[in-house]
Amino acid sequence: MILNKTSFFSTGKKHQIKLADTLRIPFFAGLVCLFAFSVNAQSTKKLPKKIAKKTLTDTLKKKSVADSTKGKDLKNYTELLKKAKTLNGLFKVHQIETDYYFEIPLKLMGKDFLIVNKISSVPLALNEFGLNKGINYDNKVIRFSQNKLAKTVWVKSIVPQVESPAGDAITRSVNDNFVGSVIESFKIEAYSPDSSAVVIKMNRVFDGTDKSFNDVFTDIGLGTAPKTSLSGIEHIKSFPQNIVVRALLSTKVTEGRSSTPISMAVTTNLLLLPEKPMKPRFADDRVGFFTTPRWYFSDAQHKLETRELLTRWRMEPKPEDRARYLKGELVEPVKPIIFYIDPSTPVQWRKQIIAGVVDWQKAFEQAGFKNAIQAREVTDTTDYDGDDIRYSEITYAASAKSNAMGPAVVDPRSGEILESDVIWWHNVMTSLNFWMRVQTGVIDPEARKNKLSDERMAHAIRFVSSHEIGHTLGLKHNMGSSFSFPVDSLRSPSFTKRMGGTASSIMDYARFNYVAQPQDKVTNITPQIGLYDKYAIAWGYRWFDVEDPHQELPVLREWIKAHANDPLYHYGEQQDSKNVIDPRAQSEDLGDDAVKASQYGLANLKRLVPQISTWASNEGEDYVQAGKLFMAAIFQWQTYAEHVMANIGGLYLENPVAGDDKNAYTAVPKAMQVKALKFLKEEAINAPEWLFDKDLLKKTFPIKESPMGPFEYAPYNLKREFQYGLLYSLVSQERLLRMMEMEVMMGKENVFTVAELLKELRATAFAKTLSGKTLSVEDRMLEQNYVDVLLVSTDKMLEKITKTALKENAFKLKNELQICDFGDNGKTAAGADQTSLRNIQFSSMSRTSDVAAAKRGELLQIVTLLEKNKGRGDDATKGHYMDLILRIRQSLKMN
Structure with missing residues (x-):
């Protein structure tokens, strides 16, 4: 995980060198030289001519030597x-x-x-x-x-x-x-x-x-x-x-x-750096490790060989133990991985932070090593310095930032991790508190208070510790692992106990189990190290008695092939959270069916919202904490909608190799896309009344923290903002272009088309107008938002084509460690998931695509509908219709 070079301040005036200053330097230098020569010349006048000549010659020789070694004279x-x-x-x-x-x-x-x-x-x-x-x-x-x-x-x-x-x-x-x-x-x-x-x-x-x-x-x-x-x-x-x-x-x-x-x-x-670099291991896109690039040139090549080297620690058996290791016995490595706990870490969290480190030992055992990873408290601070490269440290930062990250110092010659640090911002506990309360408060009475018990918080801290240590071991986020668990299995006490946690990998953002219902009696609700994590560590760290990394490839590929069709071992790379392509690999989702998981999540939210003022406010206290919990619940509802929406126009992405019978791109089944849209129409496009509880709104508006202090959001304004964002994303250029690509590839009858999507959205947005009814404020808001997203997105698409330039860090970003997104419900922190790790081009020359025609056609359908109904309803409704007609006509330059 690495720091983005974002400008935190705007700089002031640039330093300027005046022309007069540049001229003044050689002028005075010339005066000094002339003066020096004058003194030397005058000093010879009183000497005999022969001696004076010799003296002058010697002086010039010495000066010549001095000039040639000026500033370079050696000292004793x-x-x-x-x-x-x-x-x-x-x-x-x-x-x-x-x-x-x-x-x-x-x-x-x-x-x-x-x-x-x-x-x-x-x-x-x-x-x-x-x-x-x-x-x-x-x-x-x-x-x-x-x-x-x-x-x-x-x-x-x-x-x-x-x-x-x-x-x-x-x-x-x-x-x-x-x-x-x-x-x-x-x-x-x-x-x-x-x-x-x-x-x-x-x-x-x-x-x-x-x-x-x-x-x-x-x-x-x-x-x-x-x-x-x-x-x-x-x-x-x-x-x-x-x-x-x-x-x-x-x-x-x-x-x-x-x-x-x-x-x-x-x-x-x-x-x-080591005289002999560690033997590298070549990466494979089907297992999620950070990498460093390497180019191999040789006379025998027909083309340059480019490889990505795994980022990993040097993990080798001792020479005397290698025979035992190769027989399958567990042995200790030459040099174990040791993390030191920052002495400034509060004492009550140290035990669980250490446990989060040691939890990875079971993964290293699958790689053949015992006692491979350890965590220690610093007992003597005399010579201890966390910034010393000899120590890997879990650094505790006194900061209001709610986040954590696990970067590493890497030898770029081999990919060897030389030292690693977890940066643990103190306020990450704020995010843990809200997640637990919103996602599990209805099934866990201990997760309902403003301040959780130290025991409950320490348990959650252990999960964050394990996740970040995973990064320090070289593992990237595996956002696809949560899709490996059937949704209904997350309601099973036996399944969650046997599998542990909420996903097959702790490297997912599968937070806490929001699927389980109160009657299910599920107790294993926290992410844990899973099957994928153990498999990935074994794949990356198992030692081979060979010198050439090419010799390892057949065995490594066989290991992947053995699990190729098992979803528990699937790797789903992280995507741009604003443009999710593969709905299986999303942040903060659970289970293999986003619609079903979100329905369970909403059932728990419906139980939570009426309890917010009770849970978050004690006698004599204000309702600020209740307002923050209220906002967290709304964010959770929004998250469920986003998980479902990603299925519309979504593609299942794979990294196939010859012989595995997999396709690189598969459209999400049409039935799933239709089901997703139905959910959005019923639960998300119009914010449900139960979410904006009227009794709660009498006490507090939803409150969101900011660097400038808490902001209170009026409900109508908040509904309008969320609705607009949802609709804009639904008709986004990227999504519609993907749908058209799939229509071309698979045939119109086999996919959910752009025309079908827009028709459904129009019927939903203008349902009251189509039935001839007078519109309420919220009815008008929906129609205005739908028309505006079509207008704005169409105008942007038809702007003059601009050259797409490579970003400065386009190649670096793939290989840098990620800063985890532990912001408040993922909505306030700019995490690394803003970076897409896979570049698929759908949007070049989009102004000449059918997307523009489809959106303009939709606007013409709407304006025709409005013209037919502009004389109906009350004055507010009529004014609303005329406003939309004018907007559309002005945008499309219609008479």
Whole structure:
């Protein structure tokens, strides 16, 4: 999981260099040179001519030598460092007051180092945006090299994405076409007494003077530069494999007429990467791992081989245990995965956070390893630093942000996870509270209060801990796993006890069991590590006694083939939540039938809403908490509608391979799409009366938190907003284009068509008009919303075609870890599910498609209907009809 480079502030005036300033520098430099030459010339006048000539010659020679080595004179090692405090480690670090020198052994020149930059402390202004301690915002691979002639050390930035055999002819070309870029140069101050190391001064790459190693204010989106007078190195530590540098960097952000000072501590780790990279494992789209790209060149190829390498920890049996391992015995790995619990974590949550880590041990046992993953509390903080690359930490962030994420530091040469951190924002408990109350409060009396018991909250925290640890192990979200459970099975105590939780993978967003009804007596209602998780860890981590990753492919493919037709092992990649293509892989859904699951969910919501004021308000308290719970219930209703709607125009997506008899694209069956639309007409297009309970509205409007404080939403306004969004999504360009694609592929009689959808929506929206009745405010709202979404979406479709440019991070996003969406019911947090991980083009040249014709045809049908009825009803109804007629005629440029 990685930080989006979103600009948090708008920058003020840009720095400008005046022309006069640029001219002034060489002018004064020239005066200095002339003055120096004048002094030298005058000093020779009193000497004999021969001596004067020799003296002048020597002086010029010395000056020539000095000029050629200006700024490059070597100092005596002992003299330079006689007052230094020295740290031993990866290389020696010498401190002389505020100056820091690295003594880099020549044997480390050309070796691969990884720079890892993390946030260590932030002010309130950044905390409010979810930037907190532990966030890793930038990594890069570098190499040091000695330039003997210039007496400097160069630093090159390397993108280690390419590999070729040492003896192949093409390797020469690879070396020429994938060179590193020089990002920094350091003057060699001295050589060690035995000439085995060089000493360079490193202050400027850490104290904000230069940005080559660390450009934090650009990376987090501020776009400002450090103010060097208010920045500096706080301390440096040196260990056998890494150097840790912590610095305080300050800047100022100007927005309008106000300026905000920003000071933050950042920690840079300089880590020596393994001499021999871990043997990689090639990814397969049918198992959900994060990956890093690798290109293989060779003389024998007919084309370039491109691969994605799994992101995973180095998990290997000890040499003496390998024979036992290969026989199927459980053995301990050479190096287990160890997570440390941030000492600032509240004591009452630590046990369950640790349990969430250790729960993954049963998955590693399927990969053949025991004691492979551990969690420990920090007992001695003397030398402990969570930003030190030697420690993987579950970092607890004191923040109002309601979220969590599990990013990792990866060796891009092999995909090896070197260190990982879970960032745990304190306020994630707010989301857990609302989910449990709204989704399970009617079946679990312990989940109804404003403040749940520590035991109940700790149990939910365990689920979040396990989910985030899954990311740190390399697993992506598997949004398709919840579809593997039959809906009615979620009402079975025996099934939920046997299978555990709500889905076959804890990497889904299958929150809590909202399907189970009070009479079902289901108690296993929380997500747990499932069959898919154990299978994925075994597939990614099982060790093979081979050197070439190509040799593993036949076995890995056989493992996938063995489970190819079992839905419990299905991987459904994450999609853009605003444009879901495959309805089986959705966030926060449960079961294999969205309509049936949502009907059960609504039955529980109907039981919940009348209880909100009782559950959320105690004697003498206001109704703010009730208003927030009210809004959470409305969001849940909206979520059910979205789950169902995704089936209309939906496609089941697979990643087929030859021989598995699967299709890449299959339209959702027509019967399911018709059933989905029926549900929307009955339960969603018109907000049900029971949801906006009149007694509750007398006490409080629905309330939503925001950075500016709580907002109270008037019910009619909220209904109008939700209804508009639903209708707009139903007639969206992408959805209708997909429906037309399926009509072309499968035949009109086999699919739910655009014409059928629009006809049904018109009949629903204008039902009262078709029956000749006077319209209420809400009747008019529905007709206005339907006409407006047709007008707006048609106008946007017919705008001038613009070139679709690749986003800056289009290729990076596929390989970066995800920030989980633990926002309030998924509606207030911008989670990583806003990013589609699969790019299918449906919408090019959409203005020439039949979608525009279908929408315009629908508007003409509506205007004809309105013309026939414009004289009916009361004055408000007549005015409403005339307004819609004018809008449509104006938009279509009709006389």
